[in-house]
Amino acid sequence: MTIDLARARADTPGTEAVLHFNNAGMALTPRPVIDAVKEHLDLEARIGGYEAADRAEPAVERVYDATAELIGAKREEIAIVENATRAWDMAFYAMAFKPGDRILTAVSEYASNYIAFLQVARRTGAVVETVPNDAKGQLDVAALERMLDGRVKLIAMTHVPTNGGLVNPAEAVGRVARAAGIPYLLDACQSVGQLPVDVGRIGCDMLSATGRKYLRGPRGTGFLFVRSDFIDRLEPPFLDLHAAKWTAPNRYELRTDARRFENWECNVAAKIGLGVAIDYALGWGMAAIGERVATLAQDLRDRLGAIRGVVLRDLGETTCGIVTFTKEGMAPTAIKEALAGQHVNVTTSSRHSTMLDMTQRQLDMVVRASVHYYNSENEVDRFARAIAALA
Numbered sequence: 001m002t003i004d005l006a007r008a009r010a011d012t013p014g015t016e017a018v019l020h021f022n023n024a025g026m027a028l029t030p031r032p033v034i035d036a037v038k039e040h041l042d043l044e045a046r047i048g049g050y051e052a053a054d055r056a057e058p059a060v061e062r063v064y065d066a067t068a069e070l071i072g073a074k075r076e077e078i079a080i081v082e083n084a085t086r087a088w089d090m091a092f093y094a095m096a097f098k099p100g101d102r103i104l105t106a107v108s109e110y111a112s113n114y115i116a117f118l119q120v121a122r123r124t125g126a127v128v129e130t131v132p133n134d135a136k137g138q139l140d141v142a143a144l145e146r147m148l149d150g151r152v153k154l155i156a157m158t159h160v161p162t163n164g165g166l167v168n169p170a171e172a173v174g175r176v177a178r179a180a181g182i183p184y185l186l187d188a189c190q191s192v193g194q195l196p197v198d199v200g201r202i203g204c205d206m207l208s209a210t211g212r213k214y215l216r217g218p219r220g221t222g223f224l225f226v227r228s229d230f231i232d233r234l235e236p237p238f239l240d241l242h243a244a245k246w247t248a249p250n251r252y253e254l255r256t257d258a259r260r261f262e263n264w265e266c267n268v269a270a271k272i273g274l275g276v277a278i279d280y281a282l283g284w285g286m287a288a289i290g291e292r293v294a295t296l297a298q299d300l301r302d303r304l305g306a307i308r309g310v311v312l313r314d315l316g317e318t319t320c321g322i323v324t325f326t327k328e329g330m331a332p333t334a335i336k337e338a339l340a341g342q343h344v345n346v347t348t349s350s351r352h353s354t355m356l357d358m359t360q361r362q363l364d365m366v367v368r369a370s371v372h373y374y375n376s377e378n379e380v381d382r383f384a385r386a387i388a389a390l391a
Contacts (some may be wrong), residue, residue: 002288002292003284003289003373005073008284008373011030013031014028018152019343019344019383020182021371022067022345022347022368022370023194023214023321024347024368024370025194025216025368026212026219028374029217033216033280034276036273036276037273038269038377040272042267043055046271054226056272059275060271062275063080063271063274063275067225067274069282070278070281070282070286071197072201073199074228074248077225077227078223079224079258081224081262082220083211083220084187085112085222087221087222087223087224088185088187088208088224089116090155091224094233094237095153097120097125098124099126100126101125101126101151102151103128103129103259103317104130104131104147104152104154104156105119105131105275106130106161106168106310107131107132108161108163108166108354109157109158109161110158111353113156114355126153131144136317137315138166138313138318139157139173141173141176143260144194148176148180154184154185155173155176155183155185156184156186157185158186158187158190159187159197160190160191161377162353163354163366164314164315164322164349164368165297165315165316165319165322166314167191167316167318170202171202171203172193174203174204175203177181177203178203183205183206183230185204186204187208188207188208188209190322190325191214192210193215193281194214194290195290196290197289204225206225206230206271209223210222211223211274215281216372217278218270221270224233224258224331231323236261240264241262241264242262243259243263284373286387293321294319294374295378296380297321299319299377299380303384305386307387310325310328310387311325321370322368322370323368323369323370324351324369325351325369326363326365326367329389335367336367336389338390342386344382346367346368347368348366349365350368351364
């Protein structure tokens with residue numbers, strides 16, 4: 001299947017107002033998602049919130065099936081939560097660590113995750129260790145294998161880092177984790193929605209993702225996958241009457257599915273919107289989306305690489321729709337502001353987001369441009385010309 005660009009742009013009202021290369025921040029929302037969220041909010045206003053949720057139960061339940069289909073999971077392995085960070089936290093903080101336990105992660109790990117590692121290490125006496133990169137700048141799988149021993153209790157990695165187009169070798173890491181019987185937590189916040197992601201092929205026990213980025217869903221939505229035969233090994237860090245049942249004055253029972261990681265109160269309209277967004281993506285086909293995103297991103301890299309003073313900053317044997325760069329003599333924030341004045345959206349990524357990687361590469365900040373399938377070749381051309389013209 002190929003992407004019908006005209007239809008994709010017609011479905012995306014924002015393309016009429018901006019050149020949006022900030023899809024790794026939040027993609028432009030398609031009209032079916034906008035309509036679904038508005039319709040439910042209107043329903044809540046007319047008949048009441050509880051009553052609207054009851055009436056919308058099929059649409060609410062659809063998000064579990066859609067998410068499972070998207071990542072090759074089962075519906076009982078899916079929890080819908082407020083965002084990717086909360087999804088990741090619910091999995092990580094459900095694990096038990098003791099003094100001397102080892103947590104292995106990547107050089108490019110995201111700040112929120114690494115801060116959580118440090119907090120748990122401080123509380124429990126566990127230690128955090130980073131697996132070195134290989135010559136391509138991605139996690140070195142051979143080095144990971146050499147680091148394994150009986151004290152390694154978790155392998156945790158970000159699939160696509162926040163500060164570049166690198167795609168870490170998630171499947172190869174999964175093979176190592178499975179062979180060693182070590183739990184594997186994958187942060188897929190930047191990959192789900194732009195790349196085909198299959199938890200069976202990857203071999204992860206837990207995976208977190210957001211709705212607002214490449215899935216083009218509403219803000220305040222995310223999901224957690226936990227493999228069915230791993231769920232009972234995890235008790236969430238906090239519970240409510242949705243995650244567990246109060247069975248006696250001094251006893252409770254956890255849910256047996258991944259919804260033990262949810263809580264009762266949620267944004268029902270946004271949850272419905274996430275399901276619609278996933279179905280919308282599935283309608284295009286993840287293979288088609290991935291192919292178009294990769295093609296546009298490579299076109300953008302080629303165009304930027306030909307501009308005097310521009311240095312591309314992406315690493316990895318495999319790259320994706322995120323393109324990072326710097327320009328000699330001009331701060332990334334100044335580039336972002338100058339482009340905003342031309343109705344062009346990008347963002348910046350700083351050392352504080354991926355400290356180990358950026359420090360190792362002696363970078364303080366980069367410009368991050370991220371394309372999606374609804375972006376056009378004309379937009380790539382316009383963007384490159386705008387960068388070339390900046391002084």
